[in-house]
Amino acid sequence: MSVSLLVVEDKERTRQQLEAEINPLNFNLTFARDGLDGLSKAKSSAFDMVLIDHKMPLMDGLTLLKNLRDLPVYKDAPVFFMTTQDLIEVEPQALKAGATQCFSKPLDGEQVRKTLLANIKRSVA
Template sequence: MSVSILVVEDKDRTREHVLDVLAPLNFHIVTAKDGLDGLSKAKTESFDMILTDHKMPVMDGLSLLKNLRELEPYRDAPIFFMTTQDLTEVEPKALKAGATACFSKPLQAEPVREQIKTHIQRSVA
């Protein structure tokens, strides 16, 4: 079974960094350039997990989280929130909106991979 992950990030350089972090996991990865693009892809494709940025044009990460949690396939799916802002301010809002966990950017590869592997095992078990 192939695991499919949606990465929603508006900045090209950061998106490439996230892809580099995820590459060793050998999952199928699809990218979206903002929250609206991510929501559209989540409605037309099936993903086991989603990683979304916080601050994006068109639709921000909090709005995306809320919208995803209203969709049956994503009510319980792991959705990780990424931000450059202070986690003590952002994390409570993200968790309330439905995030599984939050990561500071730039992502630290090993801790992120471990969290993802743990949550993927739980969600596909």
């Protein structure tokens, strides 16, 4: 079974890091460079899971997250949120907007992989 993951991240270095960390899982990865690009890609293809950065140009992660949750295909899909800000401040907002789980940057690759794997059944059920 192939799992599709949309990663919405404006920083090239972080996209490269995520690609290196997630590639061993053999997911079909698609990258978006900002919130608007992410929303466009999410509307044009149904992804099993989405990983969103908090601070991005054109549309921030919280706005993107709310927009995704308004789309029927993403109503119950696992959507993960990542931020460089203090999770104590950001996590309640992200969870209220519909995030499945939040990650603090710099990312712990092992934690991200374990979380994605744990949510495969939920995403393709």
